[in-house]
Structure formats: structure tokens, C-alpha cells
Amino acid sequence: MLDFLPDNSRHSSPLELLIYEEDMKIVYQTIDKFDDIVQSIIYGYFFEDKNFTQLAEEVHLSDKTVKRRLEKSLKLLRENLEE
Structure with a gap:
């Protein structure tokens, strides 16, 4: 996600x-x-620096499903931000 978040350290x-x-x-x-x-x-x-296991427990999905959903959502986020 840090790839497309703006860098706030260079605001002069x-x-x-x-x-x-x-x-x-x-x-x-x-x-x-x-x-x-x-x-x-x-x-x-x-x-919140949570790992896939913590997130999986919170949303009642498997670790792998959480990882896949994160990957897909980041791809969609990048596509939306490029527009």
C-alpha cells in the first residue's frame, strides 16, 4: 500500500x-x-499492524482468504487511484 500513499515527509x-x-x-x-x-x-x-491470523479471526475467514482479499483490494485501490 505504501507504493501509492503519498509521502508526507517532503512538505516544504x-x-x-x-x-x-x-x-x-x-x-x-x-x-x-x-x-x-x-x-x-x-x-x-x-x-493497526495486524497480521493475517489476527485479521482472519476478526472477520471470520481463513488466513489465505484474508490475504487474497487484501491483494485484490489493493489492486482495485491502485486502479481507482490511477484514474
């Missing part, structure tokens, strides 16, 4: 900060379009 101007904030808004709006399970997987994996 208000314009760069504004662009970063807009990019992040698009990322969150795109994630919000996914179903609740996929949102839980994305937020849990990337923002």
Missing part, C-alpha cells in the same frame, strides 16, 4: 501539504467504497 510548502492532504482524502474515499470486511482488512493490516 503549503501547496505541497495541500496536495498531500487531497491525495490522502482520495485514498480514504476509495477505501470507503469497499465492503466492511475489506475495509477492516486494509485498516487492520496497514494502520
